[in-house]
Amino acid sequence: MTPDSSPADLPDAGPPGRRNVCNCFQVTYDDVQKMLHETNGANMETLKKYYQIGTRCSSCEYEIKDLITVYHEEQRQGELVLGGVGVPLGRRIGTAYRRIKLDVLRRLIARRYGIFVLRREDMESSLVLSNMQFPEDCTNANGPGISFRVLLFDRAGQNVARSRTLKLGNNESREFWLVDLFPGLKGNLTGMLFIDYGVLTQVGSLRPYCCLNFRRMNGEFQGRWHYHDKFRTEPYNGYYHCNHPLVIGQVCYLAASNPIDQPYRSRVFLRTTDGRERETTIEIPPHGSLWCSVPELFPEIPDDHGESNALLWFENNQALMVWFFWHKQNDDIWLVQHH
Amino acid sequence: MQQATDTPLHQLQRGMMRLIRLRPRSLPVVGTLEWAPSANFIVHDENTSTMIGFSPLTTTRAINGSFFWEFRLFDKSPTEPIYTYKSDLMRFSDQETLDSAEIARRVNLPKLFHYCELMAYSPDASPTGVSSVLVAFHHFTSRDGSFEAHLPAAYIWGAARFTRTERFHYENFPAARISATHRPVIITMNPFVRPMNYWIQLVDANGRKHDEGPFRVCGKGVSRWDGHEVTALGLTNPVGVIVRSEHKCNSFVGAVDTHTGHMVNLEHMHPFFSR
Numbered sequence: 001m002t003p004d005s006s007p008a009d010l011p012d013a014g015p016p017g018r019r020n021v022c023n024c025f026q027v028t029y030d031d032v033q034k035m036l037h038e039t040n041g042a043n044m045e046t047l048k049k050y051y052q053i054g055t056r057c058s059s060c061e062y063e064i065k066d067l068i069t070v071y072h073e074e075q076r077q078g079e080l081v082l083g084g085v086g087v088p089l090g091r092r093i094g095t096a097y098r099r100i101k102l103d104v105l106r107r108l109i110a111r112r113y114g115i116f117v118l119r120r121e122d123m124e125s126s127l128v129l130s131n132m133q134f135p136e137d138c139t140n141a142n143g144p145g146i147s148f149r150v151l152l153f154d155r156a157g158q159n160v161a162r163s164r165t166l167k168l169g170n171n172e173s174r175e176f177w178l179v180d181l182f183p184g185l186k187g188n189l190t191g192m193l194f195i196d197y198g199v200l201t202q203v204g205s206l207r208p209y210c211c212l213n214f215r216r217m218n219g220e221f222q223g224r225w226h227y228h229d230k231f232r233t234e235p236y237n238g239y240y241h242c243n244h245p246l247v248i249g250q251v252c253y254l255a256a257s258n259p260i261d262q263p264y265r266s267r268v269f270l271r272t273t274d275g276r277e278r279e280t281t282i283e284i285p286p287h288g289s290l291w292c293s294v295p296e297l298f299p300e301i302p303d304d305h306g307e308s309n310a311l312l313w314f315e316n317n318q319a320l321m322v323w324f325f326w327h328k329q330n331d332d333i334w335l336v337q338h339h
Numbered sequence: 340m341q342q343a344t345d346t347p348l349h350q351l352q353r354g355m356m357r358l359i360r361l362r363p364r365s366l367p368v369v370g371t372l373e374w375a376p377s378a379n380f381i382v383h384d385e386n387t388s389t390m391i392g393f394s395p396l397t398t399t400r401a402i403n404g405s406f407f408w409e410f411r412l413f414d415k416s417p418t419e420p421i422y423t424y425k426s427d428l429m430r431f432s433d434q435e436t437l438d439s440a441e442i443a444r445r446v447n448l449p450k451l452f453h454y455c456e457l458m459a460y461s462p463d464a465s466p467t468g469v470s471s472v473l474v475a476f477h478h479f480t481s482r483d484g485s486f487e488a489h490l491p492a493a494y495i496w497g498a499a500r501f502t503r504t505e506r507f508h509y510e511n512f513p514a515a516r517i518s519a520t521h522r523p524v525i526i527t528m529n530p531f532v533r534p535m536n537y538w539i540q541l542v543d544a545n546g547r548k549h550d551e552g553p554f555r556v557c558g559k560g561v562s563r564w565d566g567h568e569v570t571a572l573g574l575t576n577p578v579g580v581i582v583r584s585e586h587k588c589n590s591f592v593g594a595v596d597t598h599t600g601h602m603v604n605l606e607h608m609h610p611f612f613s614r
Contacts, residue, residue: 134509
């Protein structure tokens, strides 16, 4: 093991509550909690004015704001369990109803996740899941095990396979190849998986990842790159984009899967360093997927063209799951990352 | 909405939801809506380089907004960056990139493995959440393949209501593969000004645990752990990875092919989700 940056002369950070939040005035986490209790959750400006906290170097300002936010959320949660003294009866009943409703919802709603998959001669996606205990109390909120099913959709959005109900025990990690999930499945495939958990109390560590496993020219396993689920049904609050669509020595690929029942259509723009803007369109059917390289999207861009300040973005922010893959040709390595 | 792909269980569940007229609804937002900084790291030497790309359109659709971004690089002092880049006014779909070679030249350091922060904001476009972040992406590449990755900036604050944190903060990563041919790498950033200890726990497919640490990372620092020794432990793959830290940190888990020295994975971890 080689921890790279561990200056030996640093003082021990101490128990969590006694750690400084504001180094300039030696204000600890516990002190901030006391201040918030005393002031009934005052804002940052009030804390600055009366306690001086965060007024010198101001590097702790965001962290204190975060503590204030958490404090207010905890207060609100406290009200939700009917514990608030002096809270009007109507409000207590209302908050209790919301609390029960949330709890009921949590037990009724199946948790769905979604992720892009690919299978061809030189690479294949596998699904990886870990159902780890929460390390502090060594318990698993979801009990001794969880169950789930996996649905597979092809490029056109057809539901081509459905797994049997699978189980994952407490503290168990497993990797599922497509052939494990769907024994009859053959041939190359571009598509999407839906992972449907049954009843979960907490998601914990169960957010699904896939691995892109890639092989050497001789077929030997070479490496794998994790990427995680991006399931969404609501529009995105920004633009699906890639800051590095043209990297020297690498070809960038777009992987997109449509998680909803509506087709996804969008103009896609590529602006190069010289300011020139190119435009094309993409269309992905409901539950369909797309896999193409940037030179395929914009044929006038040569395969080996690289530049530092290119930007690619989609105009439509309708729900979509987007990842970018880079193939570094020299070393035959694949990188993956969501947008 | 009825989805054609629903299993009978889901159809039943959705039917029940309609029957009792329940809809998922999150709690109202508490706190000030504001733009917040994000964290990442930079690597540079004669072999490796980092290209940092930022465009305001990343998490906003305020097409008439004006935007600014500030890049800060930290070395020994957690409160005084050794290099700061401040952009001019940017329009919504503008993009700027920073190259690690230029940054290394400006700070007069031949090698960089440093924590950095991005603060992007708009004076006239409203953020959508309590700690909204306009994210930059870092593209790492190397001549010999030893450091390859593409990573988004990491959120430092926010999302507390979804994260399960008790005495310590935890991040997890599912199903890593550790073998004689692939050794694990973990890169941990400390976005706060105080130093932090962190521990690494590996949980193999059979639930067998192996602990490493504590390791210390200084304020606004970054630390790399290479698992040279754990490849010989005989852990059963796949292996779950947990980073336990004294306060919230941001970690990435990767792997190096021991034959070629190529980095063949580097992806960010997730906290334990409390809902």
